[in-house]
Amino acid sequence: MMNRRNLLVAAALALGLTGPVLADGHEPLKVGFIYVGPVGDFGWSYEHDQGRLAVEEHFGDKVETTFLESVPEGPDAERAIRQMAQSGHDLIFTTSFGYMNPTLKVAEQFPDVKFEHATGFKRADNVSTYSGRFYEGRTVLGHIAGKMTESNVIGYIASFPIPEVVRGINSAYLAAKAVNPEVEFKIVWVNTWFDPAKEADAANALIEQGADVIMQHTDSPAAMTIAEEKGIYAFGQASDMKQFGPNARLSSIIDNWAPYYIDRVQAVMDGTWESKDTWDGIAPGMTEIGEFSDKIPADVRAEAQAIADAIAAGEMHSFTGPVNKQDGTPWLAAGETADDGTLLGMNFYVEGIEGTLPN
Amino acid sequence: MTPSKPVPAYLGEVEKRTKRDPSRTKRGKTQWPQTIVTLTAILALVVFALWGGLNPVLLAASIMVAAMPLLLAALGEMVVEKSGVLNLGVEGMMIIGAIAGFAIAVETGSPLLGLVAAAVAGAALSLIFGVLTQVLLANQVATGLALTLFGLGLSALIGQPYSGIKPPAFPRLNIPFLSDLPVIGPILLNHDLLMYITFALLALTWWFLYRARHGLILRSVGENHDAAHALGYNVIVIRLMAIAFGGACAGLGGAALSLIRVPQWTEGMTAGAGWIALAIVVFGAWRPGRVALGAFLFGGVTVLQLNLQAAGLTPLWLLVLGLLLFAVNSTAKSLAESTPAHTRAMIPLWIATLIMGMIATTYPISIQTQYLSMTPYLCTIVVLVVMSADRLRANLNAPASLGRTFHRTG
Numbered sequence: 214m215m216n217r218r219n220l221l222v223a224a225a226l227a228l229g230l231t232g233p234v235l236a237d238g239h240e241p242l243k244v245g246f247i248y249v250g251p252v253g254d255f256g257w258s259y260e261h262d263q264g265r266l267a268v269e270e271h272f273g274d275k276v277e278t279t280f281l282e283s284v285p286e287g288p289d290a291e292r293a294i295r296q297m298a299q300s301g302h303d304l305i306f307t308t309s310f311g312y313m314n315p316t317l318k319v320a321e322q323f324p325d326v327k328f329e330h331a332t333g334f335k336r337a338d339n340v341s342t343y344s345g346r347f348y349e350g351r352t353v354l355g356h357i358a359g360k361m362t363e364s365n366v367i368g369y370i371a372s373f374p375i376p377e378v379v380r381g382i383n384s385a386y387l388a389a390k391a392v393n394p395e396v397e398f399k400i401v402w403v404n405t406w407f408d409p410a411k412e413a414d415a416a417n418a419l420i421e422q423g424a425d426v427i428m429q430h431t432d433s434p435a436a437m438t439i440a441e442e443k444g445i446y447a448f449g450q451a452s453d454m455k456q457f458g459p460n461a462r463l464s465s466i467i468d469n470w471a472p473y474y475i476d477r478v479q480a481v482m483d484g485t486w487e488s489k490d491t492w493d494g495i496a497p498g499m500t501e502i503g504e505f506s507d508k509i510p511a512d513v514r515a516e517a518q519a520i521a522d523a524i525a526a527g528e529m530h531s532f533t534g535p536v537n538k539q540d541g542t543p544w545l546a547a548g549e550t551a552d553d554g555t556l557l558g559m560n561f562y563v564e565g566i567e568g569t570l571p572n
Numbered sequence: 573m574t575p576s577k578p579v580p581a582y583l584g585e586v587e588k589r590t591k592r593d594p595s596r597t598k599r600g601k602t603q604w605p606q607t608i609v610t611l612t613a614i615l616a617l618v619v620f621a622l623w624g625g626l627n628p629v630l631l632a633a634s635i636m637v638a639a640m641p642l643l644l645a646a647l648g649e650m651v652v653e654k655s656g657v658l659n660l661g662v663e664g665m666m667i668i669g670a671i672a673g674f675a676i677a678v679e680t681g682s683p684l685l686g687l688v689a690a691a692v693a694g695a696a697l698s699l700i701f702g703v704l705t706q707v708l709l710a711n712q713v714a715t716g717l718a719l720t721l722f723g724l725g726l727s728a729l730i731g732q733p734y735s736g737i738k739p740p741a742f743p744r745l746n747i748p749f750l751s752d753l754p755v756i757g758p759i760l761l762n763h764d765l766l767m768y769i770t771f772a773l774l775a776l777t778w779w780f781l782y783r784a785r786h787g788l789i790l791r792s793v794g795e796n797h798d799a800a801h802a803l804g805y806n807v808i809v810i811r812l813m814a815i816a817f818g819g820a821c822a823g824l825g826g827a828a829l830s831l832i833r834v835p836q837w838t839e840g841m842t843a844g845a846g847w848i849a850l851a852i853v854v855f856g857a858w859r860p861g862r863v864a865l866g867a868f869l870f871g872g873v874t875v876l877q878l879n880l881q882a883a884g885l886t887p888l889w890l891l892v893l894g895l896l897l898f899a900v901n902s903t904a905k906s907l908a909e910s911t912p913a914h915t916r917a918m919i920p921l922w923i924a925t926l927i928m929g930m931i932a933t934t935y936p937i938s939i940q941t942q943y944l945s946m947t948p949y950l951c952t953i954v955v956l957v958v959m960s961a962d963r964l965r966a967n968l969n970a971p972a973s974l975g976r977t978f979h980r981t982g
Contacts, residue, residue: 251728251839253735283840368882401881404945408843413834414638414875418882421630438738438836456736457836568884 245302246280249309250407256432257451261308264470271475286311298323304481327486332377334557336488346494348384349524350466352531353502353517354448355388357463358426360513365395368419370429370436371402374571376559378430383563384531398566409435453503465503496525537564583792609901624885632759639871640770641825645849646863648821655814656794656973660716661701662822663846664723669694669823670830671727674837683742687827694823695816702815706808709977734837764832778860794971797978807978857969873948888932890947895925
């Protein structure tokens with residue numbers, strides 16, 4: 214069966230009958246995914262792959278999915294994306310910020326292929342963007358961190374100084390500061406999404422500097438493992454990571470891509486796909502808050518849940534004034550909330566965070 | 573070397589060729605600048621750490637843990653290269669060791685058996701390379717690269733069921749009384765067993781290569797395999813043994829990552845450590861002591877860079893420390909060689925160090941994170957340049973048959 218179909222495809226290609234052959238509904242839709250880390254990272258790429266598996270389960274033999282893992286963000290990404298487009302994929306998800314320009318470049322050359330780029334801000338007729346409002350989750354985690362720290366030092370392992378990461382730091386800091394005025398953030402930039410050894414070293418460096426709660430914006434659970442070993446607290450990032458720190462893990466931000474991926478695949482099948490930008494938070498479920506550990510006192514758990522509910526209901530915004538920028542210039546007036554444009558391009562620390570933001 | 577057995581003339585040549593330059597032997601005049609530099613390096617680091625609010629003892633302990641996987645892998649590769657074989661598969665052997673050690677430690681509950689398994693797995697993988705390149709005469713560079721790819725893929729496959737599992741904890745060797753000593757205790761005597769194995773291996777490798785007859789034979793094979801063959805030594809067997817040793821060391825280095833430094837299994841967790849180990853061998857000019865220095869330097873800068881950030885200090889301090897060491901080194905050398913002109917030339921260097929230090933204290937310059945991550949590599953390159961400028965000694969020390977295919981009829 215497989216062979217005969219391949220023969221037919223080959224014949225069709227030989228006759229120059231290229232273009233979508235799925236209109237009749239019998240050919241499976243080919244969906245490709247490109248990951249920045251290995252699918253077994255138990256963090257970012259792992260959750261995207263969970264989304265891919267959900268697509269397979271939902272559509273059965275109506276789809277055929279493939280993925281490329283550990284594709285570096287650089288010139289090689291363009292090659293990987295192009296290869297996917299050339300091999301007859303109808304819809305391609307490129308799941309890391311650094312794939313933005315390569316995705317657009319390839320999309321220009323393959324107008325019939327649909328592209329979906331995660332966490333970016335550049336779109337085209339056949340390129341959509343999507344991301345989670347992870348900063349909403351960080352407001353909840355920041356609140357817990359501010360309450361749980363005894364040394365008042367919270368360590369933060371950051372990857373790259375892109376708006377998404379800066380936004381996460383700011384929103385966590387504002388939430389922690391609101392409940393604990395003494396709180397101090399120590400931030401280490403590791404310049405990678407995935408390097409367990411380096412992430413572990415960074416966690417150790419922060420612990421040596423007095424941090425007793427660690428937050429991270431990198432993809433591996435290395436910091437969680439170190440936190441467990443050293444007897445301090447940490448949060449799961451992108452994935453729950455509970456198995457890596459049964460005692461250390463307080464809660465987590467879980468990226469749930471499955472509903473979005475299913476939705477977009479369906480749109481391509483129905484012919485209703487068009488380029489758009491999706492930025493979903495706690496309410497639609499793209500950003501999930503992992504179960505609260507019972508290490509957190511009951512009242513703090515209730516407060517955290519209330520914050521999550523308020524954000525989901527649209528009654529609360531992670532960035533509500535008065536908030537100043539780090540240099541003291543006013544950013545948000547009392548009661549004012551940040552607009553998406555500023556959030557998407559956020560390139561400054563809020564007042565109170567020490568250290569300079571790398572550029 | 574055992575004096576009772578006569579040494580064939582060719583081995584004597586090898587001995588001479590690879591021996592230390594007599595002007596640099598222990599009691600030589602030029603030895604003391606190096607001692608000064610080493611002491612200054614340690615002193616500068618301690619003073620700086622205390623000033624910056626870092627704990628020098630914890631810092632030193634972290635540096636040792638970060639350097640351990642690199643040191644193990646580099647040491648093994650150095651022996652392989654000394655025998656004249658270039659095995660670029662270090663990364664692959666490391667990651668196979670990482671997963672084999674992890675899996676066996678989890679299955680048996682014994683981290684020690686894990687270490688044994690890591691060494692065996694690394695050696696087994698390296699022997700694939702050995703058979704292909706030594707018996708079937710495949711190209712070493714291509715086979716080594718293939719070995720890396722193979723190792724990465726195979727480890728991901730074996731590792732599927734081991735993601736998200738916690739390995740059994742390593743027994744920490746707490747020596748009563750000694751481990752509680754201030755400063756020395758936490759830095760040197762409060763590590764996992766593997767740390768002591770690493771240092772024992774380092775000492776043994778040195779002794780084997782430079783004091784044992786078999787080590788001399790191994791080096792002779794690396795210098796000129798045809799001559800060694802003509803003397804009746806079995807080049808292929810010797811090289812296969814060296815390759816297996818290198819594989820075992822790389823495997824242990826991988827286990828140091830998955831069982832101690834991180835401790836967990838994640839796909840691709842070596843993240844390039846094998847390539848750095850290869851660079852450290854060149855950096856270390858194929859000498860055990862220098863290879864160790866390279867591993868500590870690289871591990872040190874990596875850890876220090878992160879610690880500087882955590883302490884809120886600008887990474888410019890790395891540059892200041894580097895300049896300071898360079899200035900001390902050059903000044904000590906010129907003083908030892910008593911050339912006033914050179915000593916006077918040191919003045920601008922010192923001024924530059926001072927100015928750099930002042931900049932670092934006053935301006936918290938914002939630096940791109942790429943540069944931060946680059947620092948370990950950058951420092952390594954700089955040291956490499958400074959060292960190789962030293963009468964190209966690094967190049968002279970490369971085994972002459974390195975990477976060349978040996979055939980009995982050749």
